Amino acid sequence: MELNIITKEDLQEFKIELLAEIKDLFNNKAKDTRSWLRSSEVRELLKISPGTLQNLRINGTLSYTRVGGTLYYKYEDIETVLNNKI
Template structure:
């Protein structure tokens, strides 16, 4: 049996790598006009829907999403397709 110890430095390095990967996926606020991912409140404002309606769109599979921690993100492309009536 091989036992490896994980140090604080190992965990800090992992945290740094994970944060860098997340930052590549989710643009920070104010980074250009065209965002790749939108937060729930942005989607609700754009679609003019309630939190419950947005939840129903997630539940019934109409709108795909990605959860990172407690935040939910939606692809701008999927929102555009939904607005055009092409997302099933």
């Protein structure tokens, strides 16, 4: 019987690879599910208040489209804000 020794570095590398794969799966699933989100969904996703969302619109950080009385935001734009950590 062959004995394989796993080091802390092996586990750390596995952890990094696993987290990257999970993140990719989540991002791909989210993109496939919805490409446009309403204000309430954006606030929940970014964990921000209505006023902060308004400021992001006003200063041009987050673009939006108005359809009737409802504001919609592209998921790609929200990802950019998340990656830049507002």
